[in-house]
Amino acid sequence: MPDNVSAGLVPSPTPARRAPLVAIVGNPNAGKTTLFNALTGLRQRTGNYPGVTVFKKSGFIELPSIGRVEMLDLPGLYSLAASSPDEQVVMDALEGRLAGLPRPDAILCVVDSTNLLRNLFLASQVAELGLPVAMALNQTDVVRRRGMEIDIAKMSSRLGGIPVAAVSAWKREGLEAVRGIVGTALTERRLMRRIAWRPCVSEALDILRTGIEKETGRPSPDDATLQRLLFDSNTVRTNFAVPPCATGTGDGPPGAESPGQCDGRAHGRGLSPEVCDRLRRAARERVRHGGLNPFAAEAVLHYEHISVVLDGVATENVSTRERTRMLDSLLLHRAAGPAIFLLLMAVVFAGVFWVAPIPQGWIESLFEWLGALAGPFFKEFPMLQSLVVDGAIAGVGAFAVFLPQILILFFFIALLEDSGYMARAAFLMDRLFSWCGLNGRAFMPMLSGYACGVPGILATRTIEDPKARAATAFLVPFMSCSARLPVYTLMVSAFIVPSLGKAGGVLSMMAMYLLGVVVALPTAFLLTRVFLRTPPQPFVLELPRYQLPALRDILVRMWDSASEFLKRAATVIFSIVVIVWALLYFPHSEEVAQSARTAYIARHANGIGKGAAEAEDLIKAATRENFVAARARDTGKSAMEIEAEIAENDGENPVAEALAAFTAPASGLENAIAAAHVENSYLGRFGKFVQPLFAPAGYDWRITVGILASFPAREAIVATLGTTHSLGGGADAGSEDLREALRKAVWTEGARLGKPVYTLPVAFGLMAFFALCSQCGATLAVIRKESGLRWAIASFLYMTTLAWLAATACFQVGTRFF
C-alpha cells in the first residue's frame, strides 16, 4: 500500500466537527437507491436542495473506524453533462456549489454490472472531479449466473487502486463490503485513475483555463468544470462558467446564487457570456484541429479509456435481457401492449377509488374524535373553539383524508417505476403527448396528478427543457385529483342519479375525469407551440431490464411522499385554512345572531301555531338531556342505557332518529344562527358582492361563498355548503341531510325567486367548474416554487376562466334546451 504522500492521495479537508459526507452517484436503474436504502435503513432524512426543488435524500451509516458517515443519494444520471434540473443538481453538489451543502468528502459510484461499459462512462467522468472514489459493482450475481467473470482486484488496480466491491443491493449481499470500501475511500482518500487526454483536448482545456484566469483574475475552475464548458453543446446552462470560490471556504461558495449566468461577479472581475463563448469556440477549434469532433470527443475518448480498463478485467458482456425481451414482446406488442396498459391503469384507479375510502373513513373518524376531544377545552371561548375545531382540525382533516389515496397511488407508481414498466408506459404514450409538444415523460406527473397535483408537479423535475417542464406542471392540475371527488359525489348522488339513474351517474363521473385530459392536451399545444415555442422535446429514454422491485424501496417511497404531503398540510395548508376560517367567522356580531334567533323563533312559532314566547321555551326544552330523561321515564330504562342505544351504530337507529327529531327545533336554531353568521361574515358579504359574476352560471350567493371558501382546497365547498344551508359545518358528501337541503334550496331573491337553485344544469356546471378550476392553494404554491410566480398567476387565471366558461355553458345551454 503506497504511503500518504504519493500523488494519488489528497489530504482530507474534513473538519472534525461534522460527519464525513459521501455522495452516491450512478446511472438510473443501477440500483443506487436500493443500495442507499439497504445501507441506511430508516436513518434517512429528506428535504430540498437549496434554491431548487430537487428532492434531497441523505442517510447515515456507522463505520467502525470513522463513526457516523452521511450518505447522500443523488439523482441518477448517465453523464455529468446535465440537461434536467435533477441532473444539474448532481454536478453542483459534487462541486460543492450548493449553499449549505458541503462538498462531499468521497464519492460512492454505483455501477450496474449488466452494463459495465456505459456505467463506467459516468464513473470515468466522475474521476475528473478529483474526489476520492469507491466503486460498488451492483448486480454481480446476475452477470455471474450468466457466466461473466469480473476480476475485482485487477479492476481496482486498473482504476488507480480505488476500493472496489461486488454487491447485490436487492439481495442485500455484500453490504458489509460496501461499508468497507466507503471507509477505505474516506481514510485512504485515493483518487480514481483519470483518462489520459489526447494533446488536442489537454490544449483546449488549457485555452479555457488560462483564458478564464486572465479574464477574471482568479484561479480557474477545476478540470471537471472546464470539461463541461468544452464538451457540452448546451449553451444555455453556462453556470459551470462560474468558477467555484477559492476552494475550502467550507459552507459552499455563492456560485449557486447565480445559476444559468456566465458571469463571475462574485469572484472578482466578471466573465461575460461573450468572452465565455469566444473561449469555448477557440478551445473547440483546437479539438477539431486534433481530428476530433469536439461534441463527440468526450464520449469517444472515455469509451476508449474504459475498454482499456476493462480489457482482461471482465469477460465479454453477457446478454442479460432475454427475459426482458420476452416480456417486452408482450408488453410493447402492437395490440396487447396498449390493452395491458389500460388494464394496469384500471387496476391503479380501482385501488385508488375502491380501496382508499376504507382508511379514509378511519381518518375522518380520527379527526371528528379530535374535534370532539378539543371542543370542551375551549367551552368558555367560543371563538377559540371555532378556530381550533372548525378551522384547524376540520381544515387539516379535510386534507389528511386524501392521504390513503396518495399512499396507494404512490405504491403503484413505485411498483411501476422500480419494475421498469414506467419507461414502457412513457414509450407507449409518447405519441399522445408529442403532438402537443410534450413527451412521454409527462405521463408520470399526470398520473400522479390524479391523486394530488402537488406530487404530480414535483414529478416534472425529470423533464429537461425548463419551458416544457413548466408547461407540464401547468397541465397537472387539470387531472381530476382526489379533492374533486367529494363535489362530484355530492352532485351525482343528489341530482344526477335521481333524475338520470345510476348509469347516468357513472357516465357523468367518467366524463369529469376525462374533461381534464381533454382540456389539458390542447392547452399544452397552445402553450408549447404558440406561446412558448419550445423546441420539439427530445425523447431518449432507456428501457431498463425488468426487475422485481424491492419492497423496502416501495415502502420508503410511500413514506417519503406521505411525509412530504403531511408536512405541507401542517404548514401551508394550515395557514390558508385559518385565514379562510377567520374570513368566514368574523365579524360574528351578536346583533346578527339576535336577529337570526328572533326570525327563527317567529318562524317556528308560526309553524306550530303558538306564540313566540311559548315557541322559545319549547326550543329551549328540545335538549338531549330532556330527550334521554323523557325516554327513560317512558321505557323504564336507565339514562345510560338510552345513551348506549343512541350510540349504537348499525345502519338504522330509531332511537338516534327520534333524538334528532326531538332536538330538531334547537339544532335548527343553532344552524340558523351559524348560517346568519356566515352570511354576514366578511367572506359571506364578499360572496354576495361577487355573486353577479357567477349569476351566468346559475350560482346563488351560497354557492359563490362556497367557491370562495374552497380556494385553499376544493373539497372545502362541501362543508361550506353545509354551513350556508344551515346544517352546520359537519356535513360531508355522503350526508343525506345536505342532499335534501340542496334539493330544497330556492332562490331568495332575483328573477328566479322561489325556484330551485340546483337544477340539473347547475349540478353539471358545478362539477365542470370544480373539474377545471384552480381551487387549491397548495398546488398554486408549488407551481410558484417550481416555475415562478407568473406561472402560478397564469395557472389560476386560466383555470378559473375555463371553469367559469364551462359552468356558464352548462347552465346556459342546459337551461335553454332541457
Added chain:
Amino acid sequence: MTTLATLKTGQTGRLTRLDAQRPVEQRLLAFGFLPGTRVRLARSAPLGDPLEIEFQNQSVTIRRSEAATIEIEPDAA
C-alpha cells in the same frame, strides 16, 4: 441512404454518422452509441412513434424524426 428510421423492424446495422451537437445525439453518445456501434431496430411503438433501438445490451427509445438523421450502414440481410 439508410437511417435508423428506415431500418426495418428487427434489422441490424452499424452507426456511420450522427450530428453530435444536438441534445438527442449527446445523450446517445453518453449511452455509448458511437460511430461503428452495432444497432438493431427492435420495434416501433403501437402508434408508430417512437422507436426502440438496441445496442450494447441496452434498449433506448428515440423519436422517428430524430432517428431519420442518424445514418446507418445496414447489415446484409
